[in-house]
Amino acid sequence: xxxxxxxxxxxxxxxxxxxxxxxxxxxxxxxxxxxxxxxxxxxxxxxxxxxxxxxxxxxxxxxxxxxxxxxxxxxxxxxxxxxxxxxxxxxxxxxxxxxxxxxxxxxxxxxxxxxxxxxxxxxxxxxxxxxxxxxxxxxxxxxxxxxxxxxxxxxxxxxxxxxxxxxxxxxxxxxxxxxxxxxxxxxxxxxxxxxxxxxxxxxxxxxxxxxxxxxxxxxxxxxxxxxxxxxxxxxxxxxxxxxxxxxxxxxxxxxxxxxxxxxxxxxxxxxxxxxxxxxxxxxxxxxxxxxxxxxxxxxx
Numbered sequence: 001x002x003x004x005x006x007x008x009x010x011x012x013x014x015x016x017x018x019x020x021x022x023x024x025x026x027x028x029x030x031x032x033x034x035x036x037x038x039x040x041x042x043x044x045x046x047x048x049x050x051x052x053x054x055x056x057x058x059x060x061x062x063x064x065x066x067x068x069x070x071x072x073x074x075x076x077x078x079x080x081x082x083x084x085x086x087x088x089x090x091x092x093x094x095x096x097x098x099x100x101x102x103x104x105x106x107x108x109x110x111x112x113x114x115x116x117x118x119x120x121x122x123x124x125x126x127x128x129x130x131x132x133x134x135x136x137x138x139x140x141x142x143x144x145x146x147x148x149x150x151x152x153x154x155x156x157x158x159x160x161x162x163x164x165x166x167x168x169x170x171x172x173x174x175x176x177x178x179x180x181x182x183x184x185x186x187x188x189x190x191x192x193x194x195x196x197x198x199x200x201x202x203x204x205x206x207x208x209x210x211x212x213x214x215x216x217x218x219x220x221x222x223x224x225x226x227x228x229x230x231x232x233x234x235x236x237x238x239x240x241x242x243x244x245x246x247x248x249x250x251x252x253x254x255x256x257x258x259x260x261x262x263x264x265x266x267x268x269x270x271x272x273x274x275x276x277x278x279x280x281x282x283x284x285x286x287x288x289x290x291x292x293x294x295x296x297x298x299x300x
Contacts, residue, residue: 013086013091013092013096014100016086016091016092017066017086017092017096017097017100019086020065020069020085020086020087020092020097021061021062021065021066021069022065028151028188028282028283028286029057029061029151029154029155029184029286030057030286031286031287031289031290032154032155032180032184032286032289032290033053033057033154033155033157033158034158034290034294035155035180035289035290035293035294036155036156036158036159036162036177036180037049037050037053037158037159037161037162038293038294038297039159039176039177039242039244039293039297040158040159040162040163040177041162042297043297043298045161045162049115049161049162052111052114052115052161053111053115053157053158053161055107055111056108056111056112056115056119056157056161057154058104058107059104059105059106059107059108059109059110059111060104060105060108060126060127060130060154062100062101062104062107063101063102063104063105063107063108063127063130063131064130064131064133064134064150066097066098066100066101066104067098067101067130067131067134068133068134069085069086069087069097070087070094070097070098070101070134071134071135072134073085073087073088073094073097074088075206075208076088078202078206079199079202081198081199101131105127105130105131108123108126108127109123109127112126112157115160115161116160116161116164117164118160118164118165119157119160119161122156122157122160126153126157129146129149129150129153130150132146133146133147133150136209137203137208137209137210138207138208138209139209140209141209141210141211141213141214142211143209143210144189144192144193144196144210144211145185145189147188147189147192148184148185148186148187148188148189148190148192148227149185151184151185151188152181152182152183152184152185152188153181154181154184155177155180155181155184156177156178156181159177166178175241176238176241176242177238177242179234179235179237179238179241180234180235180238180242182231182234182238183231183232183234183235183238184231185231186227186228186230186231186234187227187228187231187235187259187282187285189227190224190225190226190227190228190231190259191224191228191262191277191278191282193210193211193212193220193221193223193224193227194220194221194224194262194263194266194274194277194278195274195278196210196211196212196213196220197212197217197220197221197268197271198271198274199212200212200213200216200217200220211223217268217269218268221263221267221268224263225263228259228262228263231259232252232255232256232259235252235255235289236249236252239252239293243300244293244296244297245296245299245300246296247292247293247295247296247299248289248292248293248295248296250292251288251289251291251292251293252289252292254288254292255285255288255289258281258284258285258288259281259285261277261281262277262281262282265277265281266278
């Protein structure tokens with residue numbers, strides 16, 4: 001990136017961009033990245049590897065969110081819930097948001113290259129999911145599952161960063177991290193379906209696709225509950241395959257209660273507790289699984 005472009009990015013409102021990409025939502029995926037890293041290393045990974053994993057996470061998520069804000073700026077401007085975002089409100093130019101997305105993607109690719117060959121080979125595919133998700137809602141109601149898959153890639157990336165392979169010591173395929181990724185994918189897709197319910201009518205008017213728009217809000221909540229049930233099964237399978245013990249199983253039971261609470265707090269036409277259910281409970285859910293999994297790892 002040229003110096004004038006970089007200067008333009010800063011002058012166009014870097015603080016507003018950082019606020020708009022909602023970096024605190026990294027709390028959703030970070031615990032599973034750390035859990036995958038801990039299991040892969042059977043303890044703490046070395047400092048360099050852990051640092052590069054975190055840099056890759058920051059770059060990947062920042063690029064994905066900035067790309068989403070760039071792609072959806074026109075739609076966001078016509079939706080009262082999102083009209084205050086940086087680009088539609090005029091606080092940041094669309095070009096500046098695009099430049100930020102490219103810079104963040106470059107940071108992600110550099111971190112992947114510094115980790116190992118497997119991470120470098122997987123990085124372009126990961127970036128394709130990260131960037132491509134923003135356009136999937138234009139063509140398919142399965143956009144929620146694409147988002148879940150995109151975030152589910154993160155613990156796989158952490159495993160690859162630590163091990164450099166998806167084979168175990170005997171050379172056999174290691175399924176544990178893949179079930180962990182599957183759990184993350186269904187968990188994210190489930191709460192993203194709920195998050196899309198208030199916008200079902202607006203999506204219909206804009207010609208955008210979502211599960212609530214296609215099947216209706218009531219059925220969408222049922223599908224979300226099914227996805228969350230599948231996530232719990234996948235997390236349980238991952239725990240068994242990865243050798244996690246009773247503390248993790250207790251955490252998974254508590255996690256089931258947290259997800260059930262999410263569906264009690266937010267129901268069709270009752271969205272006043274959306275922020276609590278979407279942001280706080282999901283952050284607590286991932287933190288509980290990290291903490292209980294870490295206890296098992298460090299005490300076995």
